[in-house]
Amino acid sequence: MTDFNFEDAFDPQVSIKVIGVGGGGGNALNCMVDAGVKDIEYIAVNTDAKALNRSKATTKIQIGTKLTKGRGAGNRPEVGERSAEENRDEIQQSLKGADMVFITAGMGGGTGTGAAPVVAEIAQEMGLLTVAVVTKPFAFEREQKMLQAERGIEELKKYVDSLIVIPNEKLLDGLEKQPTMMESFSLADDILKTGVKSISDLITEDGYINLDFADVSTIMKGAGYAHMAIGHGSGKDKAAEAAKAVISSPLLETSISGARRLLINITMSEDIMASDVDTATKMITDTAAEDVEFIFGTAFKEDLNDEMTITVIAAGYGDDVATASEDEEVIPIDNPLIDNPGDKKDTTEDDLDEILRMLEK
DSSP: OOOOOHHHHOOOOOOEEEEEEHHHHHHHHHHHHHHTOOSOEEEEEESBHHHHHTOOOSEEEEOOHHHHTTBOOTTOHHHHHHHHHHTHHHHHHHHTTOSEEEEEEETTSSHHHHHHHHHHHHHHHTTOEEEEEEEEOOTTSOHHHHHHHHHHHHHHHTTOSEEEEEEGGGGGTTOSSOOOHHHHHHHHHHHHHHHHHHHHHHHHSOOSBOOOHHHHHHHHTTOEEOEEEEEEEESTTHHHHHHHHHHHOTTOSBOSTTOSEEEEEEEEOTTOOHHHHHHHHHHHHHHSOTTOEEEEEEEEOTTOSSEEEEEEEEEOOTTSOOBOOTTSOOOOOOSGGGSSTTOOOOOOHHHHHHHHHHHHO
């Protein structure tokens, strides 16, 4: 009689792969590696041989070698696209075995803008749950780059299940102490990392009311534009504070308003009352569409004390993507860059570290 090993017969491990495309996507990928984002396989795709050599990804794919000779796409998306097509089989091979693929890229340049849609198309053909988290250029980058980004985003949207767009310029809104250019790009890289990590953690980390790959797939499969928000609250009004931060989400152009699909995960200390969870959940669902479908999960963390962190993924907008209204209350991010109006000193490295910590709470 053959012994039956249940664990061998059924492996619940979900395979998640992150593929950073171009310079911006590669930088975000390196941020994830440095942060120790677990249970993820990293793939870097680039036309630029030097940038690829600096990548911390386990798999590196140089695309368009015949076309670009390893010198990059020259800010031309059509070169990025043709380069990805040149190495289409290699990209497909790298994605084998995945259940879910995240594509990260900075849109507006050559490789990320042109190659990311090709990567997404390959993942779609393989039947993988495909989520893209991309940035739009800063205002100080030229108008042509923004136009290229918009065109690239529309092309990318055709092939992904969900698309989260982070406007870099929104990262600077409300900052009285202006960051240097290097700090601005570092912040953008970190936000891309946070976007991917927040979703992957829902799948890879255990919860009390557990969320899994099937839950994330229900919300994000075929969803089109999606919205992600993180809110943190502590003390007496922690539930309302965290929910308001999620609803406001000043870092994105989209909002929860009108969403027909919501995934809500609340991470909290063990002393949180059920009424607090009910308050936060009701505030968030009341903001979405009347017929909203939502999936709810909770997790407890011993290092939290009278605290609550809420992660929300909103999707299912149809053709009309909800955007933040001018009348909507914006909850300012509590960080050292907004403390002293009129003070235009450059930020220090410690200041930047602090704002990134606040954004990840």
